[in-house]
Amino acid sequence: MKIAVLGAGSWGTALARLLARKGLSVVLWARRDNLAQEIIIRRENPVYLPGIRLPETLKVTAHMDQALSGVEVIVLVVPSHGLRETLRIARDMIPKGLRAVVSATKGIETETLKRMSQVIEEEVPDLAARVGVLSGPSFATEVAQEVPTAVTVAAHLPEVAGLLQELFHTPFFRVYTTNDVVGVELAGALKNVMAIAAGIAEGLGFGTNTRAALITRGLAEISRLGLVLGANPLTFAGLAGLGDLVLTCTGTLSRNRQVGLRLGRGESLEAILASMKMVAEGVRTTKAAYRLAKAQAVELPITEKVYEILYQGKAPAQAVRELLSREPKPEMPHYMETM
């Protein structure tokens, strides 16, 4: 089976490596030709996944027609703000016999508030039934080092979920399935906002009590919004939910947590982003989540404070004071007490 991985950042490179190591025919598409050439020459992605040797069989190109020729599965791993543009470049070259398209991107489109699978369905309607989503706690570097990892694949059709499970599953990369596409996508995007919050708390010098509180109340927020948007609330207790939330709120490898840490220590967002080569999706997702919450009249206090810090110049310490001075509440909303 031939597979195209679109997006040669850390995650695209790690997934392409995993699939190529399984003996599959894989082409990795990079947006920039100079990056594609560097990867080919060095057998390594020196910018986004340094120090990881890539299999000789892995093909790399910046030409979309070459990447998509004869493929049966497409893996989309460009940052969320580039997904629509990438699909527009790709859509006329997608072979008729494509069996599945899977999004490994974690984000929500800021302007339309759409999830990645909705963007795919909108740009390439013919693929709607064959869309899947891969998410869960999985730092690219650790997957590339073959550290035991568990993720989940969501698809509306069981045959698509099954195909993708078989495709990605390895002895170190365990793939579960679910049909809750909405829940898996929202969980994967919204945990990045909480990772920024956890980083801010750490940057301000708070302790593990604070981190645990943010993870737990963050999960309550994610579940609250998810429920209103049609997700299965149990998804948020799974790999794409709690699993990825814990990973990114505690893991030193998280770029989103790193952004928060530096904000908490007093750096400006502009300076932080200017110094980063890689994407921290949570910065954009905070704006999308804030807008979604307003549109749906859902209360997301942590997200709101992260929004005010990122976009309204609020000092992190002031945001914490405001968060803590909210009126005391019951832990569970009344509608959950009966669940």
Ligand SMILES: NC(=O)C1=CN([C@@H]2O[C@H](COP(=O)(O)OP(=O)(O)OC[C@H]3O[C@@H](n4cnc5c(N)ncnc54)[C@H](O)[C@@H]3O)[C@@H](O)[C@H]2O)C=CC1
């Ligand atoms: N790195 C990780 O550990 C994981 C990342 N993800 C998700 O995967 C997605 C991609 O992230 P990474 O691979 O980490 O990114 P990265 O920051 O390592 O690299 C970004 C890549 O996207 C390319 N790019 C930037 N703007 C683009 C655009 N407008 N159109 C097309 N390509 C563009 C860059 O040239 C680069 O190749 C994100 O949504 C991220 O949240 C998911 C799981 C793990």
Ligand SMILES: O=C(CO)COP(=O)(O)O
């Ligand atoms: O989503 C991730 C791991 O599951 C990666 O998180 P960061 O983008 O914060 O590094």
